[in-house]
Amino acid sequence: MNHPPSGEYFGRCGGCGEDVVGDGAGVVALDRVFHVGCFVCSTCRAQLRGQHFYAVERRAYCESCYVATLEKCSTCSQPILDRILRAMGKAYHPGCFTCVVCHRGLDGIPFTVDATSQIHCIEDFHRKFAPRCSVCGGAIMPEPGQEETVRIVALDRSFHIGCYKCEECGLLLSSEGECQGCYPLDGHILCKACSAWRIQELSATVTTDC
Ligand SMILES: [Zn+2]
Ligand SMILES: [Zn+2]
Ligand SMILES: [Zn+2]
Ligand SMILES: [Zn+2]
Ligand SMILES: [Zn+2]
Ligand SMILES: [Zn+2]
Known part of the structure; x- marks a missing residue:
């Protein structure tokens, strides 16, 4: 280094690449050092010091930007924080993947969909769409x-x-x-x-x- 920095030297800022010098000037996060003003959300640039933040592929995000990147459940439209259940190209909370008739959870259980992609357990699907007997009127x-x-x-x-x-x-x-x-x-x-x-x-x- 040509000009040894004065004050306490923390390292190079992971944001701007300049030296981080002096007490209270730096933030250590994601195994790197940042100027306080350089440690910002990768999406909205809000300062993250002292905030909850989320690291995704070594990038930091504020909570709302992180949640916005998450897939939304097709049933309740809320972000899916835990396991994603995928069916028919859509994402669901496992607890939101239920039969539209009996509301039974169908996570890991055979299911079927009608013409409008409504999810049914097999029994309800048959009950609803089975042909009716013209003598007794019951579902076949x-x-x-x-x-x-x-x-x-x-x-x-x-x-x-x-x-x-x-x-x-x-x-x-x-x-x-x-x-x-x-x-x-x-x-x-x-x-x-x-x-x-x-x-x-x-x-x-x-x-x-x-
Ligand atoms: Zn910086
Ligand atoms: Zn943000
Ligand atoms: Zn849901
Ligand atoms: Zn059902
Ligand atoms: Zn006869
Ligand atoms: Zn019959």
């Missing part, structure tokens, strides 16, 4: 432990397998293929025998009326 859900829903579709309507039976005699109709063993008449689900019987009855009525 997969059997416990099954992935796929088994249902019968006939006449543009859905049926539980057990609900797909002749309206007349209650005979359980075949579950194999669409409308196999089913002889619909005027939108009624009938077995072969009852269908034939009704047709006969109808044509009989027609004949007598004429």
